[in-house]
Amino acid sequence: MDVPVIELTDVRKSFGPVDVLKGVNLQAFAGKVTALVGDNGAGKSTLVKGLAGVQPFDAGEIKFNNEVVSLTTPREAAAHGIEVVYQDLALCENLDIVQNMFLGREEVTAGTLNEGIMEREASETLQSLSVRTVSSVRQKVSSLSGGQRQTVAIARSVLKNAKVVILDEPTAALGVAQTEQVLSLVRRLADSGVAVILISHNLVDVFKVADFVSVLYLGHMVASLDVKDTNNDDVVGYITGSKTYEGKNA
Amino acid sequence: MTSTPATPPPTIGSGHEGNLGDQFRAYFRNLRSGEMGALPALAGFVILVILFSVLSSSFFSPLNFANLLTQAATLMMLAMALVFVILLGEIDLSAGVTSGVTASIVVVLIHNAGVNWIVALVIALVVGAAIGTFIGFFVAKVGIPSFVVTLGLFLGFQGLQLIIIGSGGAYRVETPELVAIMNSNLPIWLGWALFVLAMVIATAIAFFDRNRRTRAGVPNRPLSLLALRLGAIAAAGALFIALMSLDRAASRGSLNGVPIAHDAIEGVPIVVPIAVGILWIGTFILDRTRYGRHLYAVGGNPEAARRAGIKIGAVRIIAFITCSSLAMVSGVFDASRIGVVTAASGGQIVLSGVAAAVVGGVSLFGGRGRLIHAAIGALVIAVIANGLGLLGLPAGANFLVTGGVLILAATIDAVSRKRAGGSLLRT
Numbered sequence: 184m185d186v187p188v189i190e191l192t193d194v195r196k197s198f199g200p201v202d203v204l205k206g207v208n209l210q211a212f213a214g215k216v217t218a219l220v221g222d223n224g225a226g227k228s229t230l231v232k233g234l235a236g237v238q239p240f241d242a243g244e245i246k247f248n249n250e251v252v253s254l255t256t257p258r259e260a261a262a263h264g265i266e267v268v269y270q271d272l273a274l275c276e277n278l279d280i281v282q283n284m285f286l287g288r289e290e291v292t293a294g295t296l297n298e299g300i301m302e303r304e305a306s307e308t309l310q311s312l313s314v315r316t317v318s319s320v321r322q323k324v325s326s327l328s329g330g331q332r333q334t335v336a337i338a339r340s341v342l343k344n345a346k347v348v349i350l351d352e353p354t355a356a357l358g359v360a361q362t363e364q365v366l367s368l369v370r371r372l373a374d375s376g377v378a379v380i381l382i383s384h385n386l387v388d389v390f391k392v393a394d395f396v397s398v399l400y401l402g403h404m405v406a407s408l409d410v411k412d413t414n415n416d417d418v419v420g421y422i423t424g425s426k427t428y429e430g431k432n433a
Numbered sequence: 434m435t436s437t438p439a440t441p442p443p444t445i446g447s448g449h450e451g452n453l454g455d456q457f458r459a460y461f462r463n464l465r466s467g468e469m470g471a472l473p474a475l476a477g478f479v480i481l482v483i484l485f486s487v488l489s490s491s492f493f494s495p496l497n498f499a500n501l502l503t504q505a506a507t508l509m510m511l512a513m514a515l516v517f518v519i520l521l522g523e524i525d526l527s528a529g530v531t532s533g534v535t536a537s538i539v540v541v542l543i544h545n546a547g548v549n550w551i552v553a554l555v556i557a558l559v560v561g562a563a564i565g566t567f568i569g570f571f572v573a574k575v576g577i578p579s580f581v582v583t584l585g586l587f588l589g590f591q592g593l594q595l596i597i598i599g600s601g602g603a604y605r606v607e608t609p610e611l612v613a614i615m616n617s618n619l620p621i622w623l624g625w626a627l628f629v630l631a632m633v634i635a636t637a638i639a640f641f642d643r644n645r646r647t648r649a650g651v652p653n654r655p656l657s658l659l660a661l662r663l664g665a666i667a668a669a670g671a672l673f674i675a676l677m678s679l680d681r682a683a684s685r686g687s688l689n690g691v692p693i694a695h696d697a698i699e700g701v702p703i704v705v706p707i708a709v710g711i712l713w714i715g716t717f718i719l720d721r722t723r724y725g726r727h728l729y730a731v732g733g734n735p736e737a738a739r740r741a742g743i744k745i746g747a748v749r750i751i752a753f754i755t756c757s758s759l760a761m762v763s764g765v766f767d768a769s770r771i772g773v774v775t776a777a778s779g780g781q782i783v784l785s786g787v788a789a790a791v792v793g794g795v796s797l798f799g800g801r802g803r804l805i806h807a808a809i810g811a812l813v814i815a816v817i818a819n820g821l822g823l824l825g826l827p828a829g830a831n832f833l834v835t836g837g838v839l840i841l842a843a844t845i846d847a848v849s850r851k852r853a854g855g856s857l858l859r860t
């Protein structure tokens with residue numbers, strides 16, 4: 184196996200007396216979808232927020248392309264090409280698609296916003312992801328459906344040459360058709376060379392798009408598996424803690 | 434991206450495509466979706482003007498229009514100041530007393546310390562900015578709701594103003610330059626010259642934008658739309674300046690067919706270019722700069738803005754500084770018009786300022802609204818006071834009608850949005 188794009192070793196995080204991450208290891212590879220599963224409160228979102236620099240880890244080593252890096256602010260994470268699509272999406276409903284995709288990294292020439300360039304890059308990115316559900320990049324996000332919003336959030340994450348895209352339950356609130364669309368978008372994302380980390384409670388989705396699956400149980404990474412070598416029942420066992428893992432890390 | 438889709442995806446539009454007809458259709462579609470902006474307020478203003486013109490013979494005259502503008506200018510400036518914090522979903526209840534305190538500082542410095550009026554204005558502006566920094570610090574860094582911080586200042590500054598002015602005291606505004614803001618007019622030629630300059634700048638900016646879009650390879654709206662828009666602004670501006678160029682004192686009457694001798698009152702009131710200039714610069718910042726974009730983002734979803742790497746604390750502090758600084762300008766306008774500054778100056782105006790913003794279509798929840806909305810809202814409130822005053826109705830009627838208009842405006846906004854939400858669910 185080649186070098187992981189991102190590699191976490193013995194990462195820890197506590198909130199006061201509550202230890203949420205108790206020494207977690209995780210790897211993600213370019214062009215692959217790594218699913219991160221675990222029960223409610225296992226610490227998945229906490230892990231993601233650490234990777235995004237929003238809520239830095241207390242301890243542990245983060246390697247990016249085999250080099251140790253620090254991720255303590257959203258800017259540092261963005262500089263390494265780490266992008267996150269959050270569980271609660273975090274889009275500004277009062278702004279349009281272009282404005283949301285470029286939020287915090289607007290193109291400026293002559294001291295003023297260069298709307299033309301942003302508009303073009305936004306629609307190019309949406310087209311490269313084969314998005315068909317959006318008719319105008321100047322639509323307000325408040326007028327979009329859940330699936331369209333998810334699409335915008337994902338497109339935002341790949342806009343600036345992302346190396347690692349982390350998706351926190353991207354299909355949780357979606358219907359059947361929109362889930363299908365978002366999953367194929369996730370697959371295309373990985374096929375284009377991005378390392379994708381996908382958090383999901385839906386194991387059917389996981390087995391459909393993921394290459395690897397890592398299971399978090401009460402703050403411990405209890406299993407890291409190749410989806411080809413495992414099955415639904417095993418993963419459920421790891422998630423609920425009724426099965427313990429003996430093999431080596433994938 | 435290297436993925437190659439099986440079939441090329443359809444191109445995604447931006448709303449700039451199509452001819453004039455498409456543009457108008459898109460505009461009306463947008464209106465129907467609940468994005469009415471200042472349109473209800475503008476319609477209300479026109480209706481009120483027609484109503485008062487019918488009811489009162491002295492309403493529709495250049496003299497009264499000039500009066501109306503100077504009456505509205507103070508409120509307009511305060512409402513525009515408030516927009517910056519209301520866009521964040523915050524409030525500044527102390528904006529009115531800030532205008533009073535800073536105006537007091539100006540007159541006291543000039544009177545008691547013999548300070549040059551320009552220096553006095555600069556010092557007052559710095560004090561205004563310092564007040565904004567103070568509020569912003571407590572809101573953004575300490576985490577106290579702006580309602581509470583500014584309520585505290587609202588109470589405290591009434592005392593501060595009493596101390597600056599002295600109890601029962603009043604200072605006359607005697608500096609000619611300050612009196613002139615509200616009471617003198619531009620020479621007619623200068624009014625026209627500034628108007629032409631403004632149109633040239635607006636046209637230049639429009640073509641700069643078109644050029645930049647063309648270079649980026651995205652479509653522009655049809656040139657005819659730009660011509661129409663600039664033409665409408667030019668026509669309205671020219672009509673206004675022509676009206677203001679008439680001798681407003683001539684309407685004072687004649688004796689046995691011979692006009693009474695008088696000094697001509699003509700030209701655009703000096704306050705107009707100041708207010709329009711601030712409106713224009715503020716709108717430019719909100720629409721075209723990174724800061725403006727971030728202000729709307731923080732107002733729309735602060736958590737999303739933070740995750741996008743925006744320093745939301747700084748955005749908030751700067752908004753409060755802007756608000757308090759513009760409140761100082763409003764205070765100077767008020768002092769110039771009334772001619773005196775007392776310990777009570779600015780004490781009552783802040784809620785009218787909030788009302789003006791809301792009537793104009795600015796959302797108190799944040800993220801939605803423009804400076805021009807607040808300006809139009811202020812005009813609506815000023816025209817109510819002006820018209821009812823001419824009709825000789827008691828002051829109580831003014832408050833009743835203004836309150837009713839505020840609730841009506843909020844209702845129109847809520848209903849149009851609810852309807853739009855319903856239609857969204859249907860599609």
Ligand SMILES: Nc1ncnc2c1ncn2[C@@H]1O[C@H](COP(=O)(O)OP(=O)(O)OP(=O)(O)O)[C@@H](O)[C@H]1O
Pocket residue numbers: 198201203221222223224225226227228229230
């Ligand atoms: N800011 C915080 N302060 C205190 N405790 C927190 C904080 N954030 C998370 N936690 C706790 O950490 C634990 C893990 O939370 P986390 O959100 O990471 O779970 P999750 O795996 O994403 O769950 P879900 O599947 O429900 O999204 C929970 O017990 C939660 O209560």
Ligand SMILES: [Mg+2]
Pocket residue numbers: 227228229270351
């Ligand atoms: Mg979670």
